[in-house]
Structure formats: C-alpha cells, structure tokens
Amino acid sequence: MKFGIFYELSVPRPWDGESERKVYMNALEQVRLADELGFDQVWAVEHHFLEEYSHCSSPELFLTACAMQTKNIHVGHGIVICVPEFNHPIRIAERAAVLDILSGGRLEFGTGRSATWTELGGFRANPDDTKKSWDEFVHCLPKMWMQERFSYEGKYFSMPSRAVLPKPYQKPHPPMWVAVTSPGTELDAADRGIGSLGVTFTTFAEQEAKVKEYRRRIQNCNPVGGFVNNKVNTVNFLFCHEDAETGTKIGMRMLQHFNYLAAQLDMAKEAYPTKSYLSAGLLPSLRRQASSPGELGKAPEGIAIGNPAHLVQELKKWEACGVDRVSFMLNAAEIIPQEQLLNSLRLFAKEVMPAFAEAQPARAAAGGGR
C-alpha cells in the first residue's frame, strides 16, 4: 500500500490579506516534508466558489509549485473537472502535459465532474450533462496526448486537426483516474481502464466487494488510454500522535470542521432534480465517513486518527479490502497548528509506514503505468 496527501486548501473566516497565502505556504511546507518522508503522492482538488471549504481553484499552479520543490512525490491533478463550461479539453490536455514535463513525469491525472450546485450553477453548467461530457473528455484526452495531431467532432466539443502541444513526459501518457462517488462510477472506471480515486464506502465489507468487482471488470475493459491503470485509491484523514487520546481528540476536531464547512455548500442533488446526481457526491460521502458513529472518544471506523498502533490497524483493514493507496487530508480550516501537523507526518512515516512495505521510499523511475 502507498500513501499520499490530499488538499482541499480550506481557508477559514475571518479572511485578511494573508489568509490564503498562509494556507498555501503551509501546504507547500507539508508537501516538501511529505516528499522527504517517502509519501508517494500529493493530490490537489479543483474547486470553485466553495467559500472557506476549498480555495483550490487552480490546482495545476499549486501542483507545479509542489513539483518544483520536491524530488520524488507524484503530483495528483485531482480531479480536473471535465465539464466544458469549466475547462476546455484542449486546455486540460495542454496544462497536464506541461505539469508532467515540469515534474519530470510525476503527474497522476484525475478526472471528474463536480458535485455542487455552487460550482455547476456558477459556471451555468447543466447537471444533466456532466457525466456525458466527462465520458467524452476521458476518451479524447489520451488521444490528444498520444497522437501527433488530433481532430474530433463531438457533442461537447469539436476541433479540426491540430497538434495538441506539448506532449506529456510520461509515455504514452500519465496514469488516469476518476473520482468515484456515485454508485456505479467504479464500474465506469473499470470499463474504461482507469484508476478508481477516492472511493468511500460505509463498511469495509462493502468496500471489499466493490474493489473485487472493479478488479474483475477491469480485466475485460476497453481502455480509453494507452495502458490500463487498475489501482484503487481512497481518501482518508490523518492525524497521528503518540498519545491515542490526544491523537483522536485533535483528529476529531479536524473531521468536525471539515464536516461543518462542507455542509454549507449547495449540493447538486439538493438544488437540481436529476438522475445524474442521485447520490450527493464526494463531500457528503466524506462527511458521512467523518461523522459515522463510533464509540465515544474513539475515531469512526477506518479513519486514520489516533496513535500509530491504531493507524496501522485501520490501514491494514483498508489494505485487506484491496485498496492500493490511501491519500490523507491533513487539516481542515487550519484547525491543526502547522508544527503539530508536521510532527504528525513525521510520526506516521516513522511508526506507521514501515508496517506497509510498499510505502517505503524505494521508487522505480517515474513513468506511465507504474
């Protein structure tokens, strides 16, 4: 199992001229340390208009800064919103290729479609169409990267023959992922031969069954790209402390703040009746995970907060379910002071990572389909 870190970049009110810069600088310091400690990936979301919850609207810029300040850690562009009102697919392909070049082939490319009315309504995107535009984009992007010239006549975009430049550093292209939140999207991922990112389930048993079905189905996939990425990555929270009670207490505060901020947003399902969003999406999914009932004073099942022994125990359960990677959110609303957070990362690397052999920093050279 490999470990990564995952950023929403929440900026709590009250805001002043330094608030956002401080959050970004703190995150960069965490990424540099994570790289030194042997974490495998850093992911950054694309969100727009999500006051306090996420001020990460240009993840490719943040990830470029991450790449330029680190040596090994992979940069996860995740997810890029594959909706034409948000991003033209040509620009997505170009930006991703540049990030892959600048990072020396360390890009992981995540795709998705947004789950909030706050964002979809803000760009005046039709929630009915997002799954369809996502499908069109994920089929075209690898071709833009692999073919010298590309032309296309589609429903959500069209273009005459042009060379989409530059091409990614990884050949044939970076590993592709899709954010899996709605039921069945893990099967969409499998059918297209792309990785399953951010699967969150209510129980380990259900998780195990879904991973098993994903693995079975991807054997017979029709890959959208030049290779199959058959990995499963889940999102989790991380706070590690020598003292179990302290670790749980501080970790739970992070979860509660995350939960509270996420709940203020207008989810697509709440605001627009459509079969395209029958489940509420990633944020409520994570919120359920964050607020699921646990014993008093203990972390909810599967959440990586507490002391190292507890974290090993919980992460072993994820591993047993077939999860290949876990990406951790480290903070919410800056509730955990920076030094405490950095110590949590150090302790995790020292006491938890060794229990998961593959998470050791012996890395193969970066390249597609690793």
Add this chain to the structure above:
Amino acid sequence: MPLFGKQDVQAAVARVPLMKGFGTEAWELKNAEILHLAFEVIEGPAEWLVPPALHPSIPPYATLAVARFPTSPAGPFALAQVRLVVRAGIRPRGYLLGAYTDSEQAAAELRTRWGFTLGLATITLQARHDRVIGQVMREGQTILDMELENPEQIAGTEVTYLDNLHLARVMENGKETPVIVQVDPEYVFHNAQRGKPRLISLQADAWGGDNRLRCTNPMHATFSRCDTDLPKLRFGMDPLVPAVQGSRRLAA
C-alpha cells in the same frame, strides 16, 4: 466559521404566531400536488432575513411553493410558501419567510400547531400539459405568479424537498419565548415532473422578505403528486444561538 444570519429576531417575532405548544398530532395529507421553484437570491440583503442561529447556504437561494391538499382534518386547503434555504449547523433547511392559505380553518391550525406565519389569500394551482401555474392573490393584488414550463417526467427519487424551519412564539415558564420549530414532512411520490422555472412576479414584502429578497439565477422547478403529512414536532432551537448549541428535542 461560516457566516451567520443577521436578522433582527426581536422585530421579526412581532409578526409570527403564538403556538399552543409542541404537542400537536400529525396530519396526513394524501394526494397532494406541489409546485416548487428555486432561485438564487442576492446574498448580502438576504443575510438579514436569516436569524443568527442559522447560516445562509452557499450560494443562498429561495424556494417558492404552491401546494394543494384535497384532504386534511381541516378540510381541503391550498398553501403557498416562500422560504430561504439555510443551514442549521450542518443540515440544509428551508427557513419560512411567509405563507398563505385559502382556508380560515386550516390557517388557525397551521399557525398554532406548526408555527406557520401565514395569512389568507386566493391561491391557484393549474397543472397543464405545457406548464404548471402557481398564483397567489391577496386583496386583489398578485403577490406571487410563477410557472414551471415544459414539464417532463422524472422519478420521485430525483426530487428533494427540504424540511421547514418556522420562527414562532411559545409560552414557556409563564412567558412568551421566540423559538424556531422544525417541520419535517415525509413524501411518497406518485408522479413527478421538472421543467424550466419562470418567476413572473414576487412581491417580496408580502412574504416577510421586505426589500431584501431578490431572486436572480433560476435553479429548478418541479411539480409532484404525492402523499405527505404535517408531522409531530420533533426539534426546536433558539433563534439567537448557533443551531449546534441551541437545538433541543421537543417534549410532547
């Protein structure tokens, strides 16, 4: 911390009903018809319509509903509501700004049992093949005129109606106390449609919106036929204290 509402509760309380208590029995409302539209609203002024216990949603939006209930313990009645969507802690809710009914008998019950701030008006709900029309007229003036255009069938599972929050007064320990009560009906859908929302007119001051409720970006329109209810009251909160601290389970 998210923004809190800035409503002057003391002033708002002057126009809300005095409830008999929290021990009401539920009403079954079979074969209801509900026309429901949603529009984003201009956020700054709308914050002044939300009590300090609640957060405006991001972005804030209003729901406008006209419903007809052919059977109830008070006889048939129609109900029109204008609500502002808020968050009570982490829960999405519709905070009632104002409501009207066409039945005097229903009005008395709705005010005293469930804390509806409402008046009497002529309410029209017309379901046609090309549109569904909801209109409310008070003293000869149209105070709400809205339509769902080009209805198309959808599944009932696609429709979301948020629970209501009503600012009301109640006698507690010998004195009148402001309270927000939660009214959380259940719905069993027989049929549902959606279409394009069209707001022809809304006289905001007739609904407790003063000049602060200004609808902008259209979001959705639905029309449903369903069985629903007005349930027993389960939760209440102090309008001046953040909902996570000021909420309580109501004793019957």
